[in-house]
Amino acid sequence: xxxxxxxxxxxxVVRGGIAGxxxxxxxxxxxxxxxxxxxxxxxxxxxxxxxxxxxxxGAILPVALLVLWWAASHLGWVAAxxxxxxxxxxxxxxxxAQRGVLWEYIGISLQRVLLGFAIGAIxxxxxGAIxxxxxLADGFLAPTIGAARAVPSLAWVPLLILYLGFGEDSKVxxxxxxxxxxxxxxxxxxxxxxxxxxxxxxxxxGLHGVRLLTTVQLPAVIPAIISGLxxxxxxxxxxxxxxxxxxxxxxxxxxxxxxxxNGRIDRLFLAILVLAVLGKATDALVGVLERQLLKRWG
Amino acid sequence: MTLLETTSAPAxxxxxxxxxxxxxxxxxxxxxxxxxxxLSIRAGEIVALLGPSGCGKSTLLRLISGLDTADGGExxxxxxxxxxxxxxxxxxxxxxxxxxxxxxxxxxxxxxxxGTEKSAGRDRVSELLRLVQLDHASGLRPRQVSGGMAQRxxxxxxxxxxxxxxxxxxxxxxxxxxxRITMQDLLLEVHAxxxxxxxxxxxxVDEALxxxxxxxxxxxxxxxxxxxIRRVLEVGNRRPRDRGDARLAALRAELLDLLGVESHHPEDxxxxxxxxxxxxxxxx
Ligand SMILES: Nc1ncnc2c1ncn2[C@@H]1O[C@H](COP(=O)(O)OP(=O)(O)OP(=O)(O)O)[C@@H](O)[C@H]1O
Ligand SMILES: [Mg+2]
Numbered sequence: 001x002x003x004x005x006x007x008x009x010x011x012x013v014v015r016g017g018i019a020g021x022x023x024x025x026x027x028x029x030x031x032x033x034x035x036x037x038x039x040x041x042x043x044x045x046x047x048x049x050x051x052x053x054x055x056x057x058g059a060i061l062p063v064a065l066l067v068l069w070w071a072a073s074h075l076g077w078v079a080a081x082x083x084x085x086x087x088x089x090x091x092x093x094x095x096x097a098q099r100g101v102l103w104e105y106i107g108i109s110l111q112r113v114l115l116g117f118a119i120g121a122i123x124x125x126x127x128g129a130i131x132x133x134x135x136l137a138d139g140f141l142a143p144t145i146g147a148a149r150a151v152p153s154l155a156w157v158p159l160l161i162l163y164l165g166f167g168e169d170s171k172v173x174x175x176x177x178x179x180x181x182x183x184x185x186x187x188x189x190x191x192x193x194x195x196x197x198x199x200x201x202x203x204x205x206g207l208h209g210v211r212l213l214t215t216v217q218l219p220a221v222i223p224a225i226i227s228g229l230x231x232x233x234x235x236x237x238x239x240x241x242x243x244x245x246x247x248x249x250x251x252x253x254x255x256x257x258x259x260x261x262n263g264r265i266d267r268l269f270l271a272i273l274v275l276a277v278l279g280k281a282t283d284a285l286v287g288v289l290e291r292q293l294l295k296r297w298g
Numbered sequence: 299m300t301l302l303e304t305t306s307a308p309a310x311x312x313x314x315x316x317x318x319x320x321x322x323x324x325x326x327x328x329x330x331x332x333x334x335x336x337l338s339i340r341a342g343e344i345v346a347l348l349g350p351s352g353c354g355k356s357t358l359l360r361l362i363s364g365l366d367t368a369d370g371g372e373x374x375x376x377x378x379x380x381x382x383x384x385x386x387x388x389x390x391x392x393x394x395x396x397x398x399x400x401x402x403x404x405x406x407x408x409x410x411x412x413g414t415e416k417s418a419g420r421d422r423v424s425e426l427l428r429l430v431q432l433d434h435a436s437g438l439r440p441r442q443v444s445g446g447m448a449q450r451x452x453x454x455x456x457x458x459x460x461x462x463x464x465x466x467x468x469x470x471x472x473x474x475x476x477x478r479i480t481m482q483d484l485l486l487e488v489h490a491x492x493x494x495x496x497x498x499x500x501x502x503v504d505e506a507l508x509x510x511x512x513x514x515x516x517x518x519x520x521x522x523x524x525x526x527i528r529r530v531l532e533v534g535n536r537r538p539r540d541r542g543d544a545r546l547a548a549l550r551a552e553l554l555d556l557l558g559v560e561s562h563h564p565e566d567x568x569x570x571x572x573x574x575x576x577x578x579x580x581x582x
Contacts, residue, residue: 197391197393197395198395198397200365200395201391201395201397201408202408203365203383204363204365204383204387204388204389204391205388205408205409205455205459206383206385206412207408215397215408216397219397219399220399222399296399297399
């Protein structure tokens, strides 16, 4: 499980880094005039009405997989000890829910992910801003942070357990480490590449320091920050499972390893499905944040 | 005009003496772009900079605004040396440089002097937008407006500053002929009420003749590397000027002649170059 580099594609860095040409004349004066005369002061790009379509298209594959799964388990294509039936997994969920552990595990895993993600994202944002904005800090810090980033995540585990024990601290820290680097890398990269023309414009009009940062630089890298956050969230879940697999008494990762040890394939499937649903749901939350921010700054 | 009720910053004189600028060249040496620029601009004067592309007009504006520092010579505004990013100047860059995430209105707002009272600032911005004929576009984003509209927004932003020295780099370059004349008149009107010292880069001889008190022709002189001032022409006539005036016509002919001297190529030199290319391609 290598740390961020493979997740942070050059793409995402570049996308955020380019603030875009100051004004590309896509719309002719005339078109803009007409649209504003029609009474809309801000002409948003017409949103294609395809969201219901997308729902349908996106649902095809999961439903097909479910049917295939059902067929494979009921028609004996795969041995029962390797593949539980969907009903068995639902039964396992009901069973665990009634005992209260399912909610407890989901709750503790969510708590670890969100806490670690928040800490990692904030630290990553701060470090990325410092390194991206200051040549001196870049020269001073970047090599060290780069080396820390290169350490495979699991290599931290023994050390974290030694220093922080088996409790929450070590797990949240590991998740935070996972979330930190994608944010750091995207933000630092994007800030380094903010259109120098726009930065110069800001300076020419008397902006510097914090005001330059909030007026020009930060808005220019908002798309990069968001893609960094998305990558960081995925990493956070990854590191959560790593942390819980390696020493815990609760959580979805614990459910995985325990089910493996007990041969409870139904619970194992359940844990994986719950992880998929939670991961997608939290990603959707970032997606909502993304739309809000891009409406304002995009 | 209501806009111009604000107390205006006084126009400031600008003086350049022996100004030079060199840039490192790719081969490791240095390339002289500007040399020995001596020019003294009166407070409230409008000076047009004319010269071939790449001769260093934008560079000179950047030096005056303190965005760039000279390698030699002295630049002063109102007797004190130009500071790094001198806030007595406002620049309209050659590119509009609008922040893509702000509306046109909020982009112009950036030009307001620091500490402008909120409602006064809003009034001034909307008045300026009306003057540059962008009031209908105030809520649009830069990517939603045309190049000429963006350029007018950039002009409005510089005017919003109400500076002592206004530096305009080809402010009307992207405009159609009619809008261009309207904007030239607008600039003169604003200048009459809020006199600033204006240094204006243009490629348009007629524009220079219409707007400027003096026209400064930049260019290389002989074989010496680097552009310097080749000629300063007093236009002198009171504004508004008759575009058909005989004296202006004489000046125009003189300017075109001076600009033409830049080119040492025979008239059909492009045709010849294309023919040479073609024959090279056909019989390599
Ligand atoms: N930062 C820089 N580094 C190196 N060379 C530069 C730099 N800025 C300008 N130059 C060089 O200085 C010369 C003058 O550039 P400048 O932009 O001032 O020209 P200009 O007269 O404004 O031309 P145009 O009319 O095409 O806008 C050019 O040859 C350019 O390559
Ligand atoms: Mg130029």
